[in-house]
Amino acid sequence: MILKGRRGKYQIVKKIAEGGFSKVYLAKSRDGMVVVKTPKSEVPLSFEIIREEASILKAISTPKPHENIVAFIDWVPSYPALVQEYVPGPQLDKVYARRRARKEEAIRIVLGVLSALNRMHSLGVVHGDVKPNNIMMPKPLVPVLIDMGSAKRAGSESLAGTPGWSSPEFMEGQVSVEADIYSVGVLLLYLLSGIDPVEPLTPEDVPSTIPDQVSEVIRRALNPNPWKRFHSVKEMEMALMGLKIPRQEGPRLIAGGRVILLEGRDRLIIARSRTQGGTGRADVELYEFGGKRLIPRGPPYEWIEVVKVGGEYWISDKGSPAGVWIFRGEWKRVVDYPLRHGDLVSIGIRRRAGRLYPYAPLRYLSY
């Protein structure tokens, strides 16, 4: 069987896996082996899920794929099928089926996974299903994250998770960066101890055999309260590398994977990256989803200003052509607004299938 895509032809070789929503095949293309993922026609919503997966994978592979994330190749609407790079090598759970990882080994692997998540989070996407069989190991210590089937834009609603691996609030529908942080905590524990949970873990489940510094990181990641976990990949990375994180605490914005400290600043201008049509006058430049300019080009002034008013930080719209939006249970457009710990802010909003999705998301954290 041969599929005709936009970027070539794909000849199916054999089926390699079958999940709840999809079938996965190995196929041959002009440039080598590829993997083709197709929905199961008998399962409702599986078409929409794969189409969303393809759109997310395409966006995070643009303009250039990330070395720790499977690369998007093509979308074949007529079949339909998502064509992705074939990642050789065993799944992580096969590598660690019978042995534990040493501390340094576990940290190296987790740092690779965090780097992948940083790319996703900076585009406002949460992976939602980080677990050993969604990680390929093409080379020792080099993880490649696959399966964007549960990936969702932050602030939307989750559909499915994996008991024991997904955070308690993700299992109840809540999508946030902290959900991925939780699963990475489980992954670290799995690598070091072999624990493969089927029910939610808590910090008390971390055995005393785990080295102190790592154990503290795992316990913080596994906190049942998402507000008590790390709030960004960067913060977890620093803790894992043995660096102190107090520098990252206090009022701050997380934008495009960067942590921007607000302490000592009274005013900050955030705008679109100059290469995407920004004015070059911003203190912080943001990339939009997939590195594409999606928000209409606006008048050449600032977009968003964060100003300190009394003891509080306020956000003001300074001429963003598509508006400034805050997620408080649902997205709402604001002009001048005080920020609260954990707020998700978006410049512009996209309407799709009756839902609202952020474009260039930022988070505000106050402690």
Ligand SMILES: Nc1ncnc2c1ncn2[C@@H]1O[C@H](COP(=O)(O)OP(=O)(O)OP(=O)(O)O)[C@@H](O)[C@H]1O
């Ligand atoms: N790009 C790839 N390269 C190599 N193998 C892959 C690739 N994508 C998927 N696989 C294999 O196919 C399996 C299923 O793929 P994937 O996880 O994307 O689908 P799924 O429907 O979510 O499956 P599951 O429900 O088992 O998680 C993976 O666990 C992996 O073994």
Ligand SMILES: [Mg+2]
């Ligand atoms: Mg999978």
